[in-house]
Amino acid sequence: MEYFFEIVRSMADFFFGHIFIWNFLFATAIIFFQRRDPKSVWAWLLLLYFIPILGFVFYLLLGQDFRKRKMFRIKELEDELNKAIRQQEHQLKETKLEELDEGIKDYTDLIMYNLGTSGSMLTNDNDIDIFIDGNEKFDALKEDLRNAKHFIHMQYYIIKNDVLFNQIKDILIEKAAQGVEVRVLFDAMGCRTVNHKFWKQLNARGVKTAEFFPAILGRLQLRMNYRNHRKIVVVDNKVAYVGGFNVAKEYIDLDPKFGHWRDTHLRIKGSAVLGLQMRFIMDWNYAARENLLQNPKVFLGIEAGKRDFCEMQIISSGPDNTAQQIRDNYMRLITKAEKSIYIQTPYFIPDESIFNALLIASHSGIEVNVMIPCMPDHPFVYWATYSYIGDLVMAGANCYTYNNGFLHSKGIIVDGKVFCYGTANMDIRSFALNFEVNAMVYDKKKALEMEQLFVEDLQFCSQITKDSYAGRSLKIRLKEQVCRLLSPLL
Numbered sequence: 352m353e354y355f356f357e358i359v360r361s362m363a364d365f366f367f368g369h370i371f372i373w374n375f376l377f378a379t380a381i382i383f384f385q386r387r388d389p390k391s392v393w394a395w396l397l398l399l400y401f402i403p404i405l406g407f408v409f410y411l412l413l414g415q416d417f418r419k420r421k422m423f424r425i426k427e428l429e430d431e432l433n434k435a436i437r438q439q440e441h442q443l444k445e446t447k448l449e450e451l452d453e454g455i456k457d458y459t460d461l462i463m464y465n466l467g468t469s470g471s472m473l474t475n476d477n478d479i480d481i482f483i484d485g486n487e488k489f490d491a492l493k494e495d496l497r498n499a500k501h502f503i504h505m506q507y508y509i510i511k512n513d514v515l516f517n518q519i520k521d522i523l524i525e526k527a528a529q530g531v532e533v534r535v536l537f538d539a540m541g542c543r544t545v546n547h548k549f550w551k552q553l554n555a556r557g558v559k560t561a562e563f564f565p566a567i568l569g570r571l572q573l574r575m576n577y578r579n580h581r582k583i584v585v586v587d588n589k590v591a592y593v594g595g596f597n598v599a600k601e602y603i604d605l606d607p608k609f610g611h612w613r614d615t616h617l618r619i620k621g622s623a624v625l626g627l628q629m630r631f632i633m634d635w636n637y638a639a640r641e642n643l644l645q646n647p648k649v650f651l652g653i654e655a656g657k658r659d660f661c662e663m664q665i666i667s668s669g670p671d672n673t674a675q676q677i678r679d680n681y682m683r684l685i686t687k688a689e690k691s692i693y694i695q696t697p698y699f700i701p702d703e704s705i706f707n708a709l710l711i712a713s714h715s716g717i718e719v720n721v722m723i724p725c726m727p728d729h730p731f732v733y734w735a736t737y738s739y740i741g742d743l744v745m746a747g748a749n750c751y752t753y754n755n756g757f758l759h760s761k762g763i764i765v766d767g768k769v770f771c772y773g774t775a776n777m778d779i780r781s782f783a784l785n786f787e788v789n790a791m792v793y794d795k796k797k798a799l800e801m802e803q804l805f806v807e808d809l810q811f812c813s814q815i816t817k818d819s820y821a822g823r824s825l826k827i828r829l830k831e832q833v834c835r836l837l838s839p840l841l
Contacts, residue, residue, distance in 0.1 A: 452662075452793075452795070455662060455768065455769070455793040455794070455795075457687065457768070458687070458768075458769055458793055460683070461680065461683050461684070461687075461791075462664065462793070464679065464680075464683070465664050465666055465676065465680070465791065466664075468674045468676055468679075469666065469667070469672070469674070469676055471626065471664040471665060471666050471667075471676075471791075472622070472625070472626060472664065472665075473662060473663075473664050474621060474622035474623045474625075474626075474662070474663060474664075475660060475661070475662045476621045476622050476655035476656050476660055477619055477620065477621030477622065477623045477656045477659065477660070477661045477662075477663055478619070478620040478621055478656030478657060478658045478659045478660075478661070479617055479618070479619055479659055479661050479663075479790075479792065479794075479797055480617070480618040481615065481616075481617060481618075481797070481800060481801065481804070482594070482596075482615070482616040482617075482618065483613060483614065483615055483616075483760070483804060485596055485602040485603040485604065485612055485614065486603050486604070488592075488594075488596055488614075488616045488618075489515065489518075489519075489596075489602075489603060491618060492519075492584060492592060492618075493518065493519060493522060495584075495586045495590050495618075496519065496522045496523070496526065496586060497522055497526075498586070499526050499531050499586045499587055500531065500587055501531060501532065501587045501648055501651070501652065502531060502532040502533070502534070502585075502586075502587060502648060502649065503523065503526060503531060503532070503533045503534070503584070503585075503586055504534050504536075504583070504584065504585040504586075504628065504631045504632075504635070504649075505523075505533075505534065505535045505536070505583075505584045506535075506536040506537075506579075506581055506582065506583040506584070506631055506634060506635075507536075507537060507538075507541070507582050507597050507598050508537075508538045508541035508578065508579060508580045508581065508582060508597055508774075509538075509541040509542065509597035509598065509599055510535075510537050510541070510542050510545065510597070510598045510599070511542075511544065511545065511598065511599035511600070512544075512545050512546075512549050513599055513600045514600050514605065515598055515599060515600050515602065515603055515605075516598050516599070519598065520553065520558075523535070523553070523558050524553070524556045524557065524558060527556060527557030527558050528556075528557060532559075532648070533557065533558045533559065534558075534559045534560075534561070534635060534639075535553070535558060535559070535560045535561075536560075536561050536563060536579075536631070536634060536635055536638055536639070537550075537560070537561075537562060537563065538562075538563045538564065538578050538579045538580070539562050539563060539564050539565045539566050540564075540578050541578065541579075541580075541597070542562075543566070550562070559639070559641075561635060561638040561639035561641075562638060563578075563579040563634065563637075563638045563786075564577055564578065564579065564638075576670070576784045576785075577669075577670050577784060577785070577786070578784075578785050578786070579634060579669075579785070579786040580774050580775075580781065580785040580786060580787050581593075581630065581634065581667070581774050581786055581787060581788045582594060582595065582596065582597060582616075582774050582788075583627050583630060583631050583788060585624060585627055585628045585631055587652045588624055588625065588628060588649075588650070588651060588652035588653050588654075589620065589624070589652055589653075589654055590618060590619065590620050590624065591618075591619045591620075591623070591624040591627040591628065592616060592617065592618055592619070593616070593617055593619070593627055593665075593773050593774070593788055593789075593790055594614065594615050594616025594617050594761075594772065594773060594774070595614040595615055595616060595759050595760055595761050595773075595774060596612075596614050596616045596759075601757075602614065604756070609726075609756055609757040610755070610756035610757065611755050611756030611757070612756055612757055612759060613753060613755065613756060613757065613758045613759065613760060613808065614759040614760050615695070615760040615761070615762060615772050615801075615804075617772065617773075617790055619663075619790070620654065620656045620657075621653075621654070621655055621656035621661075622653055622655065623663050623664075623665055623790070624653060625650070625653055626664070626665030627665055627788070628649060628650075630665065630667050630788050632644060632649060634786070659794065659796065659797065661792055661793070661794040661796075661797055662792070662793040662794060663790055663791060663792045663793065663794070664790075664791045665788065665789075665790060665791075666680055666771075666788070666789050666790075666791050667786070667787060667788040667789070668775070668782070668786075668787050669785065669786035669787065670783065670784060670785075670786075671786075675782050675783055677771070677773075677775045677781070677782065677787055677789050678702070678705065678775075678781075678782035678783075680771055680789070680791055681705060681763055681771065681777070682704060682705055682708060684763055684765045684769065684771060685705065685708040685709060685712055685763075685765070686708055686712075687765065688712055688717050688765045688766055689717070689766055690717065690718065690766045690767070691717065691718040691719075691720070691764075691765070691766055691767065691802075692709070692712060692717060692718070692719045692720065692763065692764075692765055693720045693722075693763065693764040693765075693801075693802055693805045694719075694720065694721045694722070694762075694763050694764075694777060695721075695722045695758065695760040695761065695762060695805065695808075696721075696722075696723060696760075696761055696762075696776050696777040696778070697723065697724050697757070697758055697759050697760075697761070697776060698732050698733075698736055698776040698777065698778045698780075698781075699721065699723055699736040699739050699740060699776075699777050699778065700732065700735050700736060700739060700777075700778040700779055700780075701739065701777055701778065701779070702779055702782060705777070706739060706742075709721075709743060709748070710742070710743065710746045713743065713746040713747045713748040714746055714747065718749070719743065719747075719748035719749065720748070720749045720750075720751070720805070721740065721743060721748060721749070721750045721751070722750075722751045722752075722753055722758060722760075722805065722808060722812060723736055723737075723740060723750070723751070723752055723753070723758065724752065724753055724757050724758040724759075725752035725753055725754045725758075725813070726757060732778070734827075734830040734833075737827075740815060741815070741820045741823075744815050744816070744817055744820050745817060745820070749814065750814070750815045751809065751812035751813065751814050751815065752812060752813050752815065753808060753811060753812050754811050754812060754813055755808075755811035758808075760772075761773065761774060761775055761776050761777070762789070762801075763777075764798055764801050764802050764805065765798075766798075767795060767798050767799045767802055768793070768795050768798050769791070769792060769793050769794075769798055770792050770797070770798045770801045771789050771790070771791045771792070772789060772790060772792075772801070773787065773788050773789030773790055774787045774788055774789065775787035775788075775789055
């Protein structure tokens with residue numbers, strides 16, 4: 352035994368005695384084997400320099416990109432199967448643009464961009480219901496699930512085995528017993544606390560489940576990047592949901608840690624449902640290895656809305672795409688703003704272009720309003736957020752912290768004409784590393800309704816003024832600086 356420990360000690364002495372060489376090799380791997388943003392590279396190199404070896408372990412958990420192309424090759428092949436549908440969407444472009452309201456024609460370039468980069472179809476026959484309360488959203492969802500006749504497609508980043516999903520689970524099992532095809536897609540990281548036996552029990556009751564990007568070692572999830580952050584439900588192609596609410600008790604105000612959960616979710620009827628259906632199908636095909644494109648049932652039943660007739664596009668982004676479509680939509684909306692910009696986001700860590708565009712808008716006299724939570728659920732992210740918010744405040748923007756619980760709403764409203772809401776936060780992770788989906792809505796009536804909801808939230812907010820920000824404590828300043836430095840990694 353003594354001989355064994357002597358060998359281990361010798362190996363450790365050799366390893367740490369050559370730590371400079373190991374750091375050099377690790378740095379070489381980071382710099383030369385990946386194409387990534389230079390700021391991100393420097394942040395990783397600083398972390399590696401100040402925390403040798405352990406820094407590289409963090410890199411393997413949070414930053415490694417070596418298998419990205421291989422991991423999503425199957426998804427890219429499935430995207431090719433959708434080429435015919437995209438070509439049809441392009442053919443619709445000219446006729447659809449002519450039908451746009453005069454005020455919305457200002458955004459024809461954005462509509463064309465979405466068509467050109469990802470075949471996001473413009474539809475103009477949609478009804479939209481906006482939910483900002485979890486209980487109301489899930490009551491409506493459960494009613495739609497009960498009315499399902501053919502299929503239920505459900506996809507969430509987080510599903511917890513608690514009181515909320517137990518209610519939904521009973522409905523899913525009942526519908527499966529009636530012959531309805533029920534599929535539930537969940538992310539392995541978001542659902543890491545749920546035992547696999549739970550999903551097997553659902554399978555045994557007729558509910559098909561699939562895990563996106565499963566853990567390597569049982570429930571030990573080492574891969575933080577490339578998470579499927581989308582929240583989509585499609586029922587019979589008659590109604591679809593997209594937005595910020597996941598499935599757990601905190602989203603219906605039952606977790607005292609967060610209190611009231613302020614979020615935004617859209618219930619959609621009309622042709623835009625097909626956009627969300629296609630997004631679910633592509634994710635399901637990748638995770639479950641079941642090609643739903645060959646199932647004719649999943650394309651039947653689309654019905655036009657009857658009330659609002661909103662023009663909209665379903666846009667999505669992820670590490671399997673070359674374009675950061677949601678980020679680019681945010682960017683174009685900000686640069687086209689003439690009067691006002693309203694942003695709600697739990698995490699505000701924009702890339703340099705988005706951040707500079709907001710600073711320029713504020714300096715140009717455009718009313719820039721940003722609302723963030725008053726409490727952190729991820730401390731490092733929160734203090735990095737506060738740092739960026741401070742710069743906006745000093746540039747003349749109106750920035751607020753939401754005090755009535757936790758703000759999880761994600762989106763932007765511009766000039767009371769258009770809005771883009773869904774699952775994407777205003778941060779680098781949502782822009783480049785997560786799979787996200789948003790609804791881009793070109794409708795004055797609904798945009799003004801969203802703007803009014805923002806204004807109503809202000810009664811529960813505190814404004815971050817120049818004086819209050821300048822007077823923050825040394826402790827907060829230190830937190831901001833450290834987290835701002837690490838922001839490309841968050």
